[in-house]
Amino acid sequence: MSPSPQVSAARPELSDPAVSAAQRRSWLGLAGRTVVVTGAASGIGLAIATELAAAGTRVALLDRQAEAVAAVAEGLAATGAQVLAQACDIADEAAVLAAAEAVRRQLGPVWGLVNNAGLLRPGALQDVSLAEWNQVLAINLTGALLCARAFGADMLAAGSGAIVHIASISALHPQTRSGAYSPSKAGVLLLNRQLAAEWGPRGVRSNAICPGMIRTALSARFYEQPGFEAARAAVTASRRIGEPIDIAEPALFLLSDRAAYVNGSELVVDGGLDCMWMDMLPRPGFNQTASASAGAAATQD
Numbered sequence: 001m002s003p004s005p006q007v008s009a010a011r012p013e014l015s016d017p018a019v020s021a022a023q024r025r026s027w028l029g030l031a032g033r034t035v036v037v038t039g040a041a042s043g044i045g046l047a048i049a050t051e052l053a054a055a056g057t058r059v060a061l062l063d064r065q066a067e068a069v070a071a072v073a074e075g076l077a078a079t080g081a082q083v084l085a086q087a088c089d090i091a092d093e094a095a096v097l098a099a100a101e102a103v104r105r106q107l108g109p110v111w112g113l114v115n116n117a118g119l120l121r122p123g124a125l126q127d128v129s130l131a132e133w134n135q136v137l138a139i140n141l142t143g144a145l146l147c148a149r150a151f152g153a154d155m156l157a158a159g160s161g162a163i164v165h166i167a168s169i170s171a172l173h174p175q176t177r178s179g180a181y182s183p184s185k186a187g188v189l190l191l192n193r194q195l196a197a198e199w200g201p202r203g204v205r206s207n208a209i210c211p212g213m214i215r216t217a218l219s220a221r222f223y224e225q226p227g228f229e230a231a232r233a234a235v236t237a238s239r240r241i242g243e244p245i246d247i248a249e250p251a252l253f254l255l256s257d258r259a260a261y262v263n264g265s266e267l268v269v270d271g272g273l274d275c276m277w278m279d280m281l282p283r284p285g286f287n288q289t290a291s292a293s294a295g296a297a298a299t300q301d
């Protein structure tokens with residue numbers, strides 16, 4: 001996958017023809033390992049699967065969108081990658097167990113897992129239907145546990161493996177009118193720590209990434225409104241919206257042995273948005289908009 005124009009501008013080294021994709025990723029040592037990525041048909045999961053394939057990893061791509069995930073796998077296989085597409089609803093335990101069996105049979109024992117599949121169903125707490133509340137928890141939280149158990153079995157048997165959960169900054173800060181999303185992602189962070197505590201002694205690490213605002217199908221409609229992206233960029237320290245590759249690269253690092261002593265941690269990847277809360281407070285004599293567009297630090301109270 002070639003980087004988008006936004007990322008090319010921010011990260012010119014990603015499109016340097018003198019440095020091949022394989023060279024850039026060889027230090028990770030992920031070649032030849034089997035890693036499962038859930039929600040791999042789109043957005044962040046697609047970028048993680050693509051980066052893993054480029055690193056020489058055997059990648060099992062799971063998604064409930066059967067045709068889309070098959071098309072992605074076909075594209076990656078055409079580049080010489082060893083990949084397998086599995087249509088699977090991660091909230092369905094029988095389907096997850098069947099997928100684990102198929103991956104084991106076709107790609108060998110699973111060494112790593114990226115728990116990425118998730119969804120957002122907006123709604124104020126007073127109004128959100130119980131069906132939607134349960135659906136979000138079933139996919140975002142229970143699905144992560146089901147996948148950890150089904151795919152982690154091989155890791156525990158081998159005494160070696162790594163799991164990365166894609167949580168959200170919404171796990172750390174409540175996002176109003178987002179239904180069960182924030183609670184589900186907060187649950188993922190505790191699931192992450194509990195897995196680290198229970199499985200760390202058995203050689204399996206578990207870590208979480210909390211992405212900020214990333215441009216994917218899940219968030220695309222936010223950016224359709226004129227001026228919206230610029231407004232969001234203006235309140236972000238790095239002054240841009242994130243792209244899926246901004247999450248994929250830290251995910252590969254956390255999976256790899258380069259992060260061998262990183263366990264039970266939460267990595268916020270949000271372009272510094274979390275550092276900006278104090279700047280959002282109205283302050284007398286301080287022109288926030290001018291400061292944001294000039295990138296200047298606050299100097300007046």
Ligand SMILES: NC(=O)c1ccc[n+]([C@@H]2O[C@H](COP(=O)([O-])OP(=O)(O)OC[C@H]3O[C@@H](n4cnc5c(N)ncnc54)[C@H](O)[C@@H]3O)[C@@H](O)[C@H]2O)c1
Binds near residue numbers: 169215
């Ligand atoms: N985009 C953002 O700004 C953002 C920010 C923070 C966290 N996240 C998290 O990142 C993860 C990926 O989101 P994205 O933005 O790439 O979204 P996306 O909608 O582009 O991709 C999500 C993928 O998950 C799949 N999926 C959903 N439910 C599934 C299920 N039950 N079983 C199997 N597959 C399922 C979808 O079919 C889709 O392919 C999610 O967990 C999301 O909560 C995204």
